[in-house]
Amino acid sequence: MYAYVIRRLLQFALVLFLGSLAVWAFVFALPGDPATVLTGPDAAPAELAATRERLGLDDSVVQQYVTWLGNAVTGDLGDSYFSAETVRSTLLDTVPATGQLAAFAMALTLLIGIPVGTVVALRPRSWAGRAADAYLTAGLAIPAFWLGLLLIIVFAVQLGALPAASDYVPLFSDPAGAVRATILPALAVAVHASSVLARFLAASLHEVMGRDYIRTARAKGVPERYVVRRHALRNAALPTVTVVGIQLGGFLGGTVVIEAVFNYPGLGRLLYTSIGERDYAVVQGGVLFVVAAFLCLNLLVDVLYAYLDPRIRLA
Amino acid sequence: MTDAALAKTPAGPPAGAPRFAAARRFARSRSALVGAAGLLLLVLLALLAPWAAPFDPNEQGADNLLGPSATHLLGTDELGRDIASRVIHGTRASLLVGFGAAALGALVGVPLGLVAGYVGRWADAVAMRLTDLLLAVPGILLALVIIAVLGPGRLNLVLAIGIGAVPEFARLTRAATLSIRERDFVVASRGMGAPAADTMVRTVLPNVLGPILVQLVVTASLAVVVESGLSLLGLGTPPPAPSWGGMLQEARSYLHQSPWYGVFPGLCLAFTVFCLDRVGRGLQRAFGTAVAGGAREGTI
Numbered sequence: 055m056y057a058y059v060i061r062r063l064l065q066f067a068l069v070l071f072l073g074s075l076a077v078w079a080f081v082f083a084l085p086g087d088p089a090t091v092l093t094g095p096d097a098a099p100a101e102l103a104a105t106r107e108r109l110g111l112d113d114s115v116v117q118q119y120v121t122w123l124g125n126a127v128t129g130d131l132g133d134s135y136f137s138a139e140t141v142r143s144t145l146l147d148t149v150p151a152t153g154q155l156a157a158f159a160m161a162l163t164l165l166i167g168i169p170v171g172t173v174v175a176l177r178p179r180s181w182a183g184r185a186a187d188a189y190l191t192a193g194l195a196i197p198a199f200w201l202g203l204l205l206i207i208v209f210a211v212q213l214g215a216l217p218a219a220s221d222y223v224p225l226f227s228d229p230a231g232a233v234r235a236t237i238l239p240a241l242a243v244a245v246h247a248s249s250v251l252a253r254f255l256a257a258s259l260h261e262v263m264g265r266d267y268i269r270t271a272r273a274k275g276v277p278e279r280y281v282v283r284r285h286a287l288r289n290a291a292l293p294t295v296t297v298v299g300i301q302l303g304g305f306l307g308g309t310v311v312i313e314a315v316f317n318y319p320g321l322g323r324l325l326y327t328s329i330g331e332r333d334y335a336v337v338q339g340g341v342l343f344v345v346a347a348f349l350c351l352n353l354l355v356d357v358l359y360a361y362l363d364p365r366i367r368l369a
Numbered sequence: 370m371t372d373a374a375l376a377k378t379p380a381g382p383p384a385g386a387p388r389f390a391a392a393r394r395f396a397r398s399r400s401a402l403v404g405a406a407g408l409l410l411l412v413l414l415a416l417l418a419p420w421a422a423p424f425d426p427n428e429q430g431a432d433n434l435l436g437p438s439a440t441h442l443l444g445t446d447e448l449g450r451d452i453a454s455r456v457i458h459g460t461r462a463s464l465l466v467g468f469g470a471a472a473l474g475a476l477v478g479v480p481l482g483l484v485a486g487y488v489g490r491w492a493d494a495v496a497m498r499l500t501d502l503l504l505a506v507p508g509i510l511l512a513l514v515i516i517a518v519l520g521p522g523r524l525n526l527v528l529a530i531g532i533g534a535v536p537e538f539a540r541l542t543r544a545a546t547l548s549i550r551e552r553d554f555v556v557a558s559r560g561m562g563a564p565a566a567d568t569m570v571r572t573v574l575p576n577v578l579g580p581i582l583v584q585l586v587v588t589a590s591l592a593v594v595v596e597s598g599l600s601l602l603g604l605g606t607p608p609p610a611p612s613w614g615g616m617l618q619e620a621r622s623y624l625h626q627s628p629w630y631g632v633f634p635g636l637c638l639a640f641t642v643f644c645l646d647r648v649g650r651g652l653q654r655a656f657g658t659a660v661a662g663g664a665r666e667g668t669i
Contacts, residue, residue, distance in 0.1 A: 065498075065501070076502060191643070195642045195643035195646060197594045197635070197639065199601055200617065200631070200638060203620070203631050211624045212628070304507050307506070307510050308508070310507075310509050310510060310598075329604075337514065341506065341510065
C-alpha cells in the first residue's frame with residue numbers, strides 16, 4: 055500500500071509541476087505581453103518599461119517562472135490586472151460559492167443516480183426500470199445549460215417561485231435561502247451527471263450480478279435484498295467511486311456555462327469574465343487552482359480505491 | 370482505470386470474425402438504427418440547409434419576437450429573423466465543429482497512443498503524463514482558455530475542443546495496443562523484421578479501429594455540446610452565423626417576451642446528442658468495447 059501511495063504521490067507532483075508550467079506559459083502564448091495588456095495600446099514607452107520592470111518581465115524566462123512558482127506555493131498569485139485586489143482574494147471570494155454549488159449538485163447526483171442505476175440494472179423490465187431508463191436516456195441527451203434555461207423559464211419567469219439569477223447565500227448563515235438560490239443550477243447540473251453515474255453503475259452492477267459469488271450467495275439461501283446490498287452493490291460501487299471523483303472535479307472547475315446562465319458568482323463565471331476583461335493574472339491563478347484541486351481529488355480517489363480494492367495496489 | 374474495470378471483452382473483433390460482422394451486429398439493433406437515421410437526417414439538413422430552410426437565416430424583418438405561426442413555424446427572433454431557418458442552418462455549425470473536433474482529437478491522440486502502447490518505456494511515460502495534464506483541466510475550461518489565446522472563429526473552435534479530446538483517444542488506443550501487442554500476429558510481424566512503424570500502422574492499427582470509431586462518435590456528441598456552450602458564452606461560432614448555442618444566448622435576454630425562443634435550438638441539440646449516443650452505443654455493442662471518457666460528460 056505504501057509503495058503504491060508513494061508512486062501515486064510522485065506522479066501527482068510531476069503532473070502538478072507540468073500543470074503549473076503550462077498555466078504559467080499560457081500568458082506568454084497570448085498576443086502581446088502582460089505589460090501591453092495592462093497599460094493599454096496607447097501607453098508611453100516609459101510607462102510600458104516601468105510596468106515591465108515592475109512585473110519582472112525583463113528577467114530571464116527561468117527566473118520569472120521560479121519567482122512565480124515560489125510565490126504561488128506560498129499562496130501569492132499576484133495582483134489582478136484591473137481590480138485593486140490580489141488574485142488570491144478574488145479567488146477566495148468565489149471558491150466557496152462554487153464549492154457549495156458543487157456539493158449541492160453532487161448530493162442530488164448521488165440521490166438520483168444510485169437508485170436509477172440500481173433499478174435499471176436489477177429490474178429492467180418493470181415499469182420503474184423503464185421509467186428510470188427513459189430518465190437516463192433523456193438526462194444524457196439534455197445539455198445542463200439548456201435545462202438550466204428551461205428551469206429559469208418555468209420556475210422563475212412563469213411561476214415566479216425561485217430567483218432567475220442565483221446569488222451566493224452561504225448554507226450555514228441561511229439554510230433555506232441557500233437552498234432557494236442553489237437548487238436550480240444544482241438540479242440543471244445533477245440531471246445530466248446523475249444519468250452518467252446511473253449508466254456506469256448499471257453497467258457495473260449488471261456485470262457483478264452475473265458473477266459466481268452472487269450465485270453462491272443465492273445458493274446458500276441469502277435473501278435477495280442482502281445479495282444486492284452486501285454482495286453486489288459493494289462490488290459494483292468500486293468503479294463508480296472513480297466516476298464520482300471525476301465528476302466532482304468537473305463541478306469545481308467546469309460549471310462555467312451553468313454559472314454564466316444563472317449569473318452565479320462562482321469560480322467559473324469569474325474565469326469567464328476575466329477572460330473577457332483580459333485579466334490574465336486571475337485566469338492564470340484560477341486555472342492553476344482548478345488543476346490543483348482536480349489532481350488532489352484524483353489522488354484521493356485513487357488512494358481510496360486502492361484501499362478498498364487490494365488488487366489495484368499490486369497491479 | 371474506469372475503462373479497464375468496465376471493459377468486458379478485449380478490444381478488436383473476435384478472432385476469425387467475418388468482415389462486416391460488426392456492421393451486421395450494428396444493424397440488428399433497432400435503437401442504433403434509430404440513432405443512425407436521426408443522424409442522417411441532421412447531416413442532410415446541414416447539407417441542404419439553403420433549400421430546406423423557408424427563409425434566409427440572416428434576413429431581418431419588422432416582425433420581431435413573434436410566436437409560432439403558419440409563416441414562421443417557430444416564430445422570429447429579436448431582429449425579426451426566422452427561427453426555424455436559423456435552427457436549420459445552425460445544424461452546420463454544430464456538426465462541423467463536433468465532427469471536426471473529434472477528428473482532430475483522433476488524428477493526434479491515436480498516433481500518440483499507438484506509440485505509447487507499442488514502444489512503451491519513456492514514450493509511454495511522456496505520453497501518459499501529457500494526457501494526465503490535459504485531463505486535469507475540464508474540457509470547457511480548456512477550450513475557453515485556448516479560445517482566449519487564439520481568438521474566436523470556427524477553425525479555432527475545432528482546435529480548442531479537439532485538443533481536449535486528445536487524451537481520451539491516446540489512452541484508449543494505448544490500452545487497445547497493449548492488449549494485442551504480444552498476440553501472435555503482431556509478434557509474427559515483428560519477427561519477420563518489419564520496422565516498428567510498419568507493424569504499428571499495418572498490423573496493430575487495423576485491429577484497434579473498433580474502439581476508436583466508438584470514441585469518435587462519443588467525442589463528437591461531447592464536442593457538439595461544448596460548441597453550443599461556448600457559443601452561449603459568446604466565444605463560439607461568431608455571429609451573425611446561426612448556431613444553436615448562440616440562439617440560446619440571445620434567447621436569455623427575452624425570457625419574458627418570448628419564452629419559446631430558446632426551446633427549439635436546445636431541443637435540436639438534445640436530439641443530436643441523443644442520436645450520437647444511440648449510434649455510439651450501437652457501435653460499442655457491435656465491436657464489444659468499452660468507452661473512455663464518459664464520466665467527463667456534462668460538467669459544463
